[in-house]
Amino acid sequence: MSFTFDGRTNFIAGQWQGEASGATKEALSPIDRRPIGRMAWSSRETARQAIAAARNAQAAWGRTSLWDRAALLRRMADRIEKSAEPLSALLTLEQGKPIAEARFEIGKAADGFNLAADLVKYLEGHTIPTEDPSKRVMTFYRPRGVYAVITPWNFPVNIPVEYLAPGLAAGNAIIWNPAPTTALIATALTEVIAEADPPAGILNLVTGAGPEVGDEIVSNPGTEAVGFTGSVPTGRKIAARAAGKAQLLELGGNGPVIVLDDADLDKAVRATASGCFVNAGQVCSSSERVLVHTAIYDAFAERMVEEAGKVVLGDPRREDVTMGPLNNPAVAAKVAEHVDDALKRGAQALAGGGPAQGLPSDLYFQPTVLGNVGRDSLLNQEETFGPVAPLIRVESDEEALAAAHDNRFGLVASVFTRDIDRAFRFVEEVQAGIVNVNDTSNYWELHIPFGGASGKESGVGRIGGRYSLEAMSDLRTATFTIG
Incomplete structure (x- = not known):
């Protein structure tokens, strides 16, 4: 398939179309x-x-059997x-990640549809005991x-x-606005799944700028709910524009990796x-x-430099390359x-430190x-989104906990220790949705809650x-009077 x-990258009511005005935008590969x-x-x-189109389709889709x-x-x-x-191949060309990582992502996308197909059949409600003996209450x-x-x-x-997968499984209709710098792979994915x-x-794709297309679908009274993954500033705007609607927002992170x-x-060096x-x-x-921790800081830093030296930077279409370009000029500048900023404040570049030539x-x-x-x-305070390992020295568990909470993010953290008591302390006290013990901060599987x-x-x-299925569904309560 090519x-x-x-x-003509808009998919609306089952048909491909362009913008009525004829407006288009050129897509550039970050590779070259x-x-x-x-x-x-x-x-x-x-x-x-x-x-x-989504409103016209949703009611019938919502009545469709879960098995169908x-x-x-x-x-x-x-x-x-x-x-x-x-x-x-297209994912690598447009996003810039190595081809091996692209293959992994595509495989997980297929897994995501299969997972939603499995789980929606077990999206069960409850019967609820009542004080009134004449009442029966159920949820679904x-x-x-x-x-x-x-x-x-x-x-x-x-x-x-x-x-998309849990949203459709739950009976919703969807309008999807992808990031413009990866709109072509979004188009290709839609083309592939439309073959089903x-x-x-029930699935509509509209490419274009977030402040136009994204704002319209978020704020328009024709949509009941919003799902968004992206930056904190954009998330704030969406939350305000979608006030009163159900919102599922996965925003930025700068979670700490804590090496005791x-x-x-x-294990700590490889995972980090x-x-x-x-x-x-x-x-x-x-x-x-x-x-x-300062007691192992020098050894850890030396080993991290060795790991950085193993990275093969280059054209991500090559099988031997392990890291490609950043996706766009804005993230590269950040x-x-x-x-x-870190270097001006006294940090030392132990490996790398700037754009590649x-x-x-x-x-x-x-x-x-x-x-x-x-x-x-800024590396400690903001989300950087680049191939940088900023090493911050801490003297104790207490200092590590304090440093862990230096910024406003609370997505994922990791802690490395052989002591189960220390591990549980960090799991319970670090303010993050996920705390991974003795593994990379990137560890996650499709069925695990993330936020x-x-x-x-x-x-x-x-x-x-x-x-996801629960978040993208309404919990309905029904009460019955008997006798």
């Missing part, structure tokens, strides 16, 4: 900044057409599996209605599937390096700041700014290890398995 992109196709640059009116919905999702998974190689799940889904560019296949012959209008003095050094450099560090659960575009950044990073640095801690800015609700 894909061509001539500007060359054009790879054109997407429709859609208007609010086109977004409204998609909303109308599950069968459709399995057909979608089968189509993804059969098109895995061309999808992987109903679709929320029409879902607006907005997704980012770092995992432009698997993150959408985290909403879903009812027209009794850690297994080999993976968390720093996979997908060029463009993961919301990346190991973006590493708090290392990574450089954060690293420069001699590669086909200016989006390649060296795998970087910085020593003695200050807690006042931010209360009081932090990393989101609302949980994605993953049955948690």
Whole structure:
């Protein structure tokens, strides 16, 4: 299967179309900044057409048997599996991740549809005892209605599937607005799953700018619910524009990796390096700041430099390359700014430290290890989203806990220790939705709940398995009087 992109990238009511005005935007590969196709640059009116199509389709889809919905999702998974190689090649070309990581992501997308097909059959309610002996009370799940889904560019296949699969399984109709820098892979994914012959209008894709298309589908009264993965500033805007609607928001992270003095050094180094450099560090659960006990700091830093030296930076289409370019100029500029800020504040570049030279575009950044990073640095305070391992020295468990809470994020953390008591202390006290013990901060599986801690800015609700299905469904209560 091959894909061509001539500007007809909107999928509405089961039909492919362009923007009525003819507006398109060129897509550039981060590998070499060359054009790879054109997407429709859609208007609010086109977004409204998609909303109308979703509303026309949703009621019938919501009445469809769960078993029939599950069968459709399995057909979608089968189509993804059969098109895995061309999808992987396009994902690498447009997003920039190594081909091996692209294949993994496509495989997980197929798994996501199969998982939703499995779990929706067991989305069970309850019968509830009552004080009144003449009453019987039961709960069950109903679709929320029409879902607006907005997704980012770092995992432009698997993150959408985290909403599309459970959303469709639960009986919702969806309007999907993908990030513009990965709109072509979104188009290809939609083309593939449309081969499973879903009812027209239950899945609609509209490409274009977030402030136009995204804002319209979020704020329009024709949508009942919103799913979004992306940055905190955008999440705040969406939360305000979608006030009163059900919201499932997975936002930014800068969770700490905490390496205590009794850690297994080999395990801690390998897992931390993976968390720093996979997908060029463009993961919301990346190991973006590493708090290392002073007793093992020097040995850990030396080993991290060795791991950075093993990274093969280059054209991600090559099988031997393990890290490709950053996805877009904005993220590349932010990574450089954060690293420069740390260096100006007294950190030392132990490996890398800036953009790579001699590669086909200016989006390649060296795998970087910085020593003695200050807690006042942007690397510690903000989400960097790049291949950087900032090492922050801590003297005690208490200092590690204090440093862990330096910023407003609360998504994922890791702690490395051989002491189960210390591990449980950090699990219970670190303010994060997930705390991984003796593993990379990036560890997650599709059925595990994923989301931010209360009081932090990393989101609302949980994605993953049955948690997504519950979040994307309305819990209905029915009461009966008997006798």
